[in-house]
Amino acid sequence: MSMLAGQWNYFLVIALMMIGFYTVIARGNMVKKMVGLTIFQTSVFMLYISMGKIANGTAPILTDAAQKAYANPLPHVLILTAIVVGVATTAVGYALIIRVYESYGTIEDDELIKIIEAEEDEGADA
Amino acid sequence: MMQHLPILQIIVPLLGAPLAALLRGRDLAWGLALLLTGVAFLISVVLFGQQKIAGEALIYELGGWPAPIGIVYVIDAASALVLPVVSGIAFVATIAARRLVEAEIDARDHALFYAAWLLTIAGMLGQVTTGDAFNIFVFLEISSLSAYALVAMGAGRDRRALPAAFNYLILGTVGATFYVIGLGLLYMLTGTLNLMDLSERLADVESTRAVFTALAFIALGLFLKMALFPLHFWLVPAYAHAPSAVSALMAATATKVSVYVLIRLIFGVFGIEFPGLADAVGLLILTLGIAGAFVGTLAAILETDLKKLFAQSSIAQLGYMAIGIGAMSATGLAAAFIHLFNHALMKGALFLAIGAIAAQAGRASMHTIEGAGRQIPITMTAILVGGLALIGVPLTAGFISKLYLIRALLEQDFWMLAGLTFISSALALAYVWKIIEAAWLKERPEDAPVLTESPVQYVPAWLMVVATIGFGIFSAPLVEAAYAAANVFIGGTR
């Protein structure tokens, strides 16, 4: 029980991670896949940020007040970068989804596979 | 200026990207890309020489901050060997790109195409150079994100590029995220991200469960990125439907860089003495490698589309690199580096030659090249030599790879694995024979379009073919460099 209380952030992160990862794998809809991917990435952001937190620590800003314990700023900086990467990934992903929809008229994996297979069979005959 | 070369290696293409995006007008962006990749190639050759003369790692402190605090760029024997591969192939692929891109991509997108092209090259060079584990992730994503866009640009000619790019994006991001999770665990345990510092501090926490979890996440993420069997499903459609120039660049370099990062993380950070690494992880990588070699080769034999065929064969060749890594010895690692180098040349040559055909005929299948051996002999000969090198025929670079690979396996008394490696290599003869049969033994059908060739099209491919044969005959410098690279990680001094 003490493990649960002391490390609840890890349990939360892992739950979120699995929700996201499961969605990426199990859903055939491209938008749902992207949503899952975003949740998956967000769980990693939370893993990093929660590790930088120190109990009773302040924000890592230099002040004239006596030095106290402060949160580790490095994970925040890393995650700032990772968030930007995540935004870029999401944007590219949705842009691709829009293009797929415009081109194929569907964003369901199984329907797409059917269309592609049909096209490839035609291509082989020609 | 000479001491700044490690950073110039990256920023030359990196800053070229925004410039290329702004250029308008025919060929300006291409000219810039050609110039900058040429400069990058020169820099990496000079760096190789500098490193060899220095005999130790060249370290560049970004922003003047020393090692564990700041980000350092490290040129040691391993990165000095991989840099010229990436930048050299990028240069040759850029030469060829002009014709291929003109044929396959809308003229309005050329500037943005070359911007993404330079970015992906900068990202790959960055992954090789950097000595910071998180920086590897950033460069990994820079190269991957621009690669997704480049693959999707194939949609103008082949709309299947879009779902292929999407699946590549999903799996690539999952792989990169796995890597970051592993890295987060390592950072929690050690409080550092510098690769050298990490390997020193890991000794204190070596046998904790968290470290094993971190190793599992990092290895899995990188397996996905390097398309190791059975995590290779994104690769074939992505390479097959991408624009031809992109197929050539990516097939020759992208997965190789991930192999390099895997070696750097597994051997450079965890180290060969890490508990369980040499036996359990080694066995896993060996098994997956040999399985990949067979699955890739057999799938290649069944393919009729040439791009897909050689993409499948890439799975097999990555399997061979994994076998070299899995042997967990200096010879095995040297074999992996030799094969990394040689395979980049062979696949570059093959995809450039196939690209030249695909750009004309719309696609390159067995049907397209029927009887083409007489119509475009120079291009088809390039494909033939590249194919022979893939099998590992003597006098080609592929032979040297297989020689050292089998030697590494025999060193450890893996007789059966050596036999399997030999058999799977010989199986590659089947798909090369299919090409020979189609191109030379069949008559060109009457209604087939006339294929043409000109020096612009076959010279880039032949540059790499000549290099393949050159390194096959005069292999001593390459072998020496590969052993030096392997010694960075095993048995030598850093």
Add this chain to the structure above:
Amino acid sequence: MQDDPVIRVVAKVMIPTVMLFALYVQFHGDYGPGGGFQAGVIFAAAFVLNAMIFGLNRGRHVWPANLNLLAVCAGVLLYGLTGVASMLLGENYLDYDVLGATPQAGQHIGILLVEFGVGLTVASVMVALFFTFAGRMTHNRLLDRMEAQDKDAKRGAAKQAPKKRSRT
């Protein structure tokens, strides 16, 4: 939406405030929490708000796509060239010490320039993302039709509205 006076007035007050706050976050980043990433996103929010309320065309008019591409590239180049400048002055890439009279002044100048580059790129990339996605939708035929139907409904409502007023 531009017909609603409340939204228009609030937007006209909010947009400059949002921009000012973005500049504060940008340039106060030296001393407190803030910096280019955050400021860029906040700055872009002003443009997004403008486009959402006054329509895509007017939003584009304020900040054309070509200019936006230039801003994206200029930000990255500013970052990169700051590093090149410190290299030309004899120190390592991105070592700001040499940019000013004293190392401290140099660090200030360096981080200001770099963060400004980051802010510029982030803001213009966010604006580009918004306009690309939103613009794509209007090209989509299905949505065009829906928009047309909306307009018809509005016209109908507009015609009916005065009548009602005259009756009361």
